[in-house]
Amino acid sequence: MKTVLITGATSGIGLQLASDYLKDGWQVIACGRNAEKLAALQAQNPAHCQTLSFDVTEREAVLAAGQSLTQSLDLVILNAGTSIYIDDAKHFDSERFSRLMQTNLLGMAYCLEAFTRHIPAGGQLALVGSSAYLFPFTRAEAYGASKAAIAYLAQSLTLDLKPHQIAVSLITPGFVQTPLTDQNDFPMPMRIPVTKAVADIRQGLAKRKKLISTPASFVFFLRLLNRLPYSLQLWLGQRMVRA
Numbered sequence: 001m002k003t004v005l006i007t008g009a010t011s012g013i014g015l016q017l018a019s020d021y022l023k024d025g026w027q028v029i030a031c032g033r034n035a036e037k038l039a040a041l042q043a044q045n046p047a048h049c050q051t052l053s054f055d056v057t058e059r060e061a062v063l064a065a066g067q068s069l070t071q072s073l074d075l076v077i078l079n080a081g082t083s084i085y086i087d088d089a090k091h092f093d094s095e096r097f098s099r100l101m102q103t104n105l106l107g108m109a110y111c112l113e114a115f116t117r118h119i120p121a122g123g124q125l126a127l128v129g130s131s132a133y134l135f136p137f138t139r140a141e142a143y144g145a146s147k148a149a150i151a152y153l154a155q156s157l158t159l160d161l162k163p164h165q166i167a168v169s170l171i172t173p174g175f176v177q178t179p180l181t182d183q184n185d186f187p188m189p190m191r192i193p194v195t196k197a198v199a200d201i202r203q204g205l206a207k208r209k210k211l212i213s214t215p216a217s218f219v220f221f222l223r224l225l226n227r228l229p230y231s232l233q234l235w236l237g238q239r240m241v242r243a
């Protein structure tokens with residue numbers, strides 16, 4: 001039986017991943033802050049589901065979670081994340097920026113420290129980034145920067161974990177229907193159901209793909225935009241800025 005550890009398993013993409021891996025007979029270690037939601041997930045299959053409740057921004061708590069593990073991890077999916085917009089760039093709120101970076105980026109680093117050492121040769125590590133870093137989106141100074149950093153982190157880790165025979169996947173979703181995007185009040189082209197996103201992600205992970213994009217066509221389009229001259233990308237981005 002294979003074991004997968006998933007952060008952010010109480011909602012959205014992480015919850016769907018955890019439920020689907022459980023249904024497929026995997027041993028699932030589900031992580032999140034919300035103990036009630038973790039308990040509800042565990043109730044789906046108590047014999048195969050273990051839970052770890054911690055805040056990814058608290059390094060000591062994350063490391064303690066790692067130390068509590070007694071088994072090796074065939075697959076680790078670092079998915080916990082949030083979105084905080086910078087609404088007034090002129091009066092830049094570095095506290096909001098810092099809070100977002102703490103969760104999306106430093107939280108991921110703490111999880112890398114806690115869990116990567118439990119992945120044996122032949123195992124896999126997946127980082128959930130976003131396709132948002134491919135294009136200059138308005139108000140996304142913090143979110144986009146965190147996801148750009150994660151993309152680089154994944155590339156560099158791919159090189160340095162190869163000698164340990166650990167495969168690294170970067171997951172770059174477009175818009176997926178989850179509580180995170182339910183809060184958005186702007187058009188979200190090609191927003192897909194979480195079941196479809198997770199089916200694509202799981203298929204990519206089964207093939208040990210280095211880059212997993214879902215929905216593929218939307219992310220491909222963003223990658224094309226990313227190849228445009230810098231000034232043209234900014235001109236297109238400017239058209240989305242609210243008056």
Ligand SMILES: NC(=O)c1ccc[n+]([C@@H]2O[C@H](COP(=O)([O-])OP(=O)(O)OC[C@H]3O[C@@H](n4cnc5c(N)ncnc54)[C@H](OP(=O)(O)O)[C@@H]3O)[C@@H](O)[C@H]2O)c1
Pocket residue numbers: 007008009010011012013014015031032033034035037054055056057079080081082103107128129130131172173174175176177178179180181
């Ligand atoms: N939905 C999209 O369209 C989309 C697109 C691109 C990328 N993504 C990325 O996909 C990942 C999951 O997003 P989602 O849409 O599924 O969001 P979601 O429904 O809001 O779920 C976020 C998950 O992250 C966990 N989390 C947040 N802050 C945490 C913290 N400080 N400590 C521990 N866990 C924390 C939450 O758990 P608790 O509340 O229990 O702590 C929750 O399980 C994120 O990294 C997001 O950036 C999403």
